[in-house]
Amino acid sequence: MATDSGKPAAGPTYLAAWRRPDLNDQVSYRGFSLMILLFSLAIIAFQLALWFLKAKDYVGMDPDDAMRLVEVRDYLGGQGWFDLTQYRLGPDGGTLMHWSRLIDWPIATLVSLYALFLSPHQAEVMAVATWPLLLVVPLLASIGLASYRLGGKGGMVIGLLLSVVFLAAIVRFRPGAIDHHNVQLVLAAFMTAMLIDPFARASNFAAAAAAGGLALAIGAETTPLVAVSAIVVAVLWAIDSERYRKAAIGFGLAFAAATGAIFFGTTPFGHYGSVTCDTLSLGYLSLATVGGAALAASAFVLTDKPIHIRFTALVLAGILVLATAILVAPECLQNPLNNLDPLLKTMWLSTITEAQSIVAEMQHSPEDIGGFYAVGLLALAVCFMRIMRREQTIAHAILLALIGISWIVGLLQVRGTMFANFLAFIPLSALIADLRALYASRQKDSRAALAFVMSALLSVPAVWTMGGMAAFKAGDAIAGVPANQADAVDPDAEACVTEKRVADFAEMPAGRILAGFNTGPALLRFTPHSVLAANYHRNQAGMIATLKIAMAKPQDALPMMEAQGVGYVLFCNDDPLVDLMKSKYPDGFLAKLGKGDVPGYIEEIPQRAAGLHIYQMIQR
Structure with a gap:
């Protein structure tokens, strides 16, 4: 609380807050800590339950999670603090990564601590499960404090509720999410x-x-x-x-x-x-x-x-x-x-969902627009309204600037909307708290009840996502538009490259693999081989070489692969790069290979795993 002089309320046991009409609207440090602990335990328990029930791997589904684990392993294996080169990625000499050891270090430290009483594999499993869950606590503490400073005790609780619902819907804080x-x-x-x-x-x-x-x-x-x-x-x-x-x-x-x-x-x-x-x-x-x-x-x-x-x-x-x-x-x-090289902009960057603009997203997945942008836009409107009404003007002006820049970045690259959506919970929690108080004082006023309920629902990104899905899918059904089978992903399907599926391949002599960009991190994780390319802009040389080989006619691809020291070729039936080549370069090396037309300079290694194809270069 604040006194009329603008100074913090007396007593060190209470959090500082904006002056609120209710003088009893205070939260002690102990009460705040307990609230954060309870909400953190709730979301951690939920994430652990999902992990145990549904996860097929202890590392997150994002290829970046696998790549981070590779870097952590290299660091634990003796690669220097200042040496960020991924030597098994790209052409000769490797690829200098742009990631920071500031993330590698805490994960590596957790692995070392668990290794004191667990096997190396168990220690790794526990570390990558623990790290994202630990981050839940400071995240909720930050959003709880911000919401309390703006909306008092009620705002704090609502801000934490909105955050918990948001965290339950995204994968960034689930066990294994170490990006x-x-x-x-x-x-x-x-x-x-x-x-x-x-x-x-x-x-x-x-x-x-x-x-x-x-x-x-x-x-x-x-x-x-x-x-x-x-x-x-x-x-x-x-x-x-x-x-x-x-x-x-x-x-x-x-x-x-x-x-x-x-x-x-x-x-x-x-x-x-x-x-x-x-x-x-x-x-x-x-x-x-x-x-x-x-x-x-x-x-x-x-x-x-x-x-x-x-x-x-x-x-x-x-x-x-x-x-x-x-x-x-x-x-x-x-x-x-x-x-980026123009070839990569056309053949790679344009296929990365999180790097797409709102224009591209509207063309490809219009049903997702609400989930990405609506909550942030609503928060901006609330901040502007509060400023016009001179209600906590400075705080809402700060939030208007921070949410606004995140929302604008999201217009250019959809990844920015995560920040806009989460920061939006701060002004929205205060609004919902005020509307709840209004409803409590006018319980027979249906308009107050509707305002409270609608403000709460519209502050949840998932509500907009579900609404968009219902509206667009229903519209397609009414219009007789067939469902896009390419977008139908089986959540229970096994990944193409797993430790078990490439176990035999991992025993073969180490060599450089020509493969799809998405499978690169998994191959580095599960095998001692190197890969020519993966989804990282610092790996331009490897990605360009991979694309040019894939596009070239089979007879022209051979000298290009020899120049890059390629020893193996690997692709999965559902690899986006293979599908892209089939549609754009049907006579190219990778498209031909995807159709079963194998050139004479490679031979297929028999696989027990369906959908996985591995070829070895024949020595000449």
Whole structure:
């Protein structure tokens, strides 16, 4: 609670919150902790139950989960902290990955701890199951605190309920989901909770900045969100300099210091001068240092100056940051994927669902649009309405900026909607809490009841997804449009590449495999072989070589495979790359192979697993 003076309520046992009409609307630290623990245990129990009942593998279904496990194994096997090369991926020399050891390390640590009393395999199983479940606690703590600060005790409970329903519907926090996207969501929620601190404490803003630096190091996907967070802090200081002076100084210094510490702690000495746009490199370090220092210096020196001088200082700081970007990392002023080879844009990127824009998604899966975008848009409308009504204006303005940038990124790449949807729960929880209180005071008013129920339902992304499915599938049925069999995926079907199915192949002499991009991580996980390509933009050379071989006529493909040192060819009946080649290059090597037309320079290795085909190059 807050007193009329704007200071935190007396007593260290209560959380700070925005002033609410109900003076009893307080939650103690103990009560808050207990609430977070109960909700965390509920979702963890649910995820574990799903895992035991339905999971066919202890690693997540996303190929990135398998790739992360490969990296963790390499790290535990002695590959250096600063050595991020995946030596079994791509042409000779391997592929320098853009992933961070900051995710490898905690998973590897869990494996080592479990290995003290379990077998190596059991330790690995337990570690990859434990890691995503552990992340549930800080995620719910962040969303619970943010919802409490905005909507009081009722808002906190509703925010946690919305989060639990959301987590039950996605795979990012299920056992085995060890890719980095779940950590990014935790950091985004934490940053938001810290920034809407009603008392603008420097410690909270510094914590938000440190989380932003960590998010940049883990993955460049959060760059827009981190950048907007910094702009928000700068604008808050310019508008209300006395209140946000210490917050701006703390944020600026912490952002520069945290980013620098992580950079020097994770970047090899030989790469200090390199600029890469998909990792924390000299480019991001320069921007964080210049921007953070400029913000801190402005707040330290100009707080007592008129508002026009403060804004002028911010404009100059922005020009300085932009000049630094143009000088040090001009290539990072665009989407890193813009530099992809045109062949990869056409034949690979356009097939990645999470990289699609809203336009492409509307053409391919219009029934999913509501689930991706509606809740975020509703939250933006709520924030705008609150600002117009001058209800907790600063908090809703912050949320408007953070949800807005995530939603805009989602328009360009659908993966951004995960952040927009989750952060949307903060303003929506406060709205639902207020409508619930209104309904409680007017129990005979059907309009109040309808408003409460509808606000709660429309705040759940899954409701929009189910509504879209019902509307479009029903419309197709009425119009007589046949169902798309290609979209019908059997959830109980066994994966094509599993440890058991490639066990014999794993015993063969190590060699480089030409295979579909989706199967690359699984082959690295289950066999000692290397793969020419997998779904990673740093692996451009391997992917381009694979596509050119697949497209070439069989007689032309042979010298290309020999040049790449290919020893094996592997494909699955349902491999998207094979289907793509059959439709676009029916006379190409991979399409012919998919039809059973085997050239004389390879021979098939008999397989007991249906749908899996493995060929060995014949020595000449």
